[in-house]
Amino acid sequence: MKKKILIIDDEVNIGLLLSRFLTRNGFEVANVITGGSAFELMAAERFDLVLCDYRLDDTDGRAILIKIKEEYPFTGVIIITGYSDIKLAVELIKLGAYDYITKPLYPDEILNTINKALETQRALNESSVTETKTTTTQAASGYVNHGDYIDGKSEVSLKLLKQIQLIAPTAYSIILTGKSGTGKEYVAKTIHLNSLRKDQPFVAMDCGSLTKELAASEFFGHEKGAFTGALYTKIGHFEQANGGTLFLDEIGNLSYEIQATLLRAVQERKLKRIGSTKEIDLDVRIIVATNENLIENIANGSFREDLYHRFNEFSIAVPSLKEREQDILVFAERFLWVANKELNKNIRGFSEDVKKCFLNYHWPGNVRELKNIIRRLALLTEGYEIEVEALPLELSSRYTKDYESEILLKQAKAAMADKPKDLKNAAQEAEYDTILRVLKEVNFNKTKAAEILNIDRKTLYNKIKAIKLEE
Structure with missing residues (x-):
């Protein structure tokens, strides 16, 4: 359209x-x-x-x-x-x-x-569409939620919520760590909405896409004619966020030279647009995010230690979706509600088999992957319930293998119940458990499983055949 x-x-x-x-x-x-x-x-x-x-x-x-x-x-x-x-x-x-x-x-x-x-x-x-109403407790405390990426029922989600409520009213700079797709920007936005700067701008900037040549202009802006191609005066992200919050995503991708320029602005709380001699005072809260280990980056010389300490007045580890297993179905229901609104549908929920698939999947793309999959499922579903047949192969095939394998393993264990409880049988039962656990970890990739188990692929096939775990 x-x-x-x-x-x-x-x-x-x-x-x-x-x-x-x-x-x-x-x-x-x-x-x-x-x-x-x-x-x-x-x-x-x-x-x-x-x-x-x-x-x-x-x-x-x-x-x-x-x-x-x-x-x-x-x-x-x-x-x-x-x-x-x-x-x-x-x-x-x-x-x-x-x-x-x-x-x-x-x-x-x-x-x-x-x-x-x-x-x-x-x-x-x-x-805006994904924002939901806060709970009575949260409303009473004045807490404002941003989107479906944060609130949950699991222990790690409650810990995350407490950290947000603790740090939001302060002026501390914050480092958010976590894997890609965990919702670090939504955490930053929620911190902003619960801060004293909530009525001021929240400006998000992706440092991962910045080239060395463009970074200074994007951060600090430039005057018209400051360099070839500067056809108009540009206001940088720092200036746009003045009085509010600046969120810098993928901070570990910045070049060492740009880090030095950034450090000066953060330390002095002043900036100059490229091509200007006028200093502009800054009052900006900075929240940065990374999926890298900045301590390791400091050790190998790719990230400045002084800049790290400027940012690291407080740090929050945003958990992966797999760490929030208790929240998977909660998020799925919320994303389905959003998808129904977007597509003008009335899908009421997920079949029990689909729920098992969700809980059994490892979610490498985290909450972002879950959201995208729910939108796709809603688009494909014509009835009132999402069924296994609509799932992408990476979810349904793993679920089928996993589910059938667990049944077969239980049958194999049950068959051993009548056997003598000697060392040989105990070792065989432990071997069954180990093989199945590793197969699950690698999504039933037998080559990878054989490497982890330190055996050759043929030996693994023979052992799988012996306990009827073959596809």
Whole structure:
């Protein structure tokens, strides 16, 4: 489905040129010249993004931005103007604008900004949809939950919740550790929502995708003409987050040189945009995340120890989904509720066999993988219950092998019950347990199992055949 963009510009020629350009690039576009007509149209149609000129005959971009964010929070906004005013740009971004672009407009620049804005708005909308009501206890304590990635019933989830409630009201910098897909950004967002900065910006930045050349500009911004290709003044992530919280994901991927630049800003609480001599005071809480061992990175010289200690005023280990087994079905039900809303379906739940598959799977992609699988299952299911047949092969095949193997193992053990309780039989029973445990760990990959058991593949096949664990 094409993304719908609304252009609000009282310069008719610019509006028409933008409309034709965006239409050629695959967007559905509507054009108006006043704020009043824009809101009349928005009342009748849903738009993914609004491109708004700051100065209009009947209003201005700031007023339009505020009203859109109040009435249409799922719609992104980019402000366009012929006047370069950095103070105004910062204000607009803090009010919720994705970006602020000065004229003249350059096709590549505007298209790139639009695509990034749409992707950012999609992620924000997705996060908003997945937010659930807090429990009575949490509401009484003033705790605000962000999404389905945090609250759970397991012991590790309750520990995580206590850590969030403890650290959120402070100004401490935090390191979040955990495997990919565990929901570290959602933990950071929840900390922000429960802090004294909750009414200020929360800005997330993926350090894993930054090149050495772009990092400084992304962090600190640049002035127009500061370097080749700097066609307009850019506000960096630090400045966007001023007064609020800056979340730096995959911090371990930053080059050593960029780490040094970052350290200076963190220590001095000041920044300079590239190409500027003016210092800007910073009041930013920093939360960083990594799936690497930063202590090991310090030891091998790829991460600065002084920067690590600046960030590590408090640390939280975000548990993997496998560590939160008690929460798997809780998360699955919540994601199904979200998927039903997205797809306008009424799937009531999962069959018992599907639940067994979920509990038996090792979830290498963690909560993110579970969410994606639930969305896929909801799309494929026509009835009121999700069945095993809809599951992807990696879940259903492992479940079938595991389930049948456990039955066969129990049968083998039962057959041994009448045998003498001598050392030989005890050793054979222990061998059955060991073989099955290793097979489960490697998802029934017999080559890997043989390596772990320190036997050759043929010997493993013979032992599997002997206890009828073959496929």
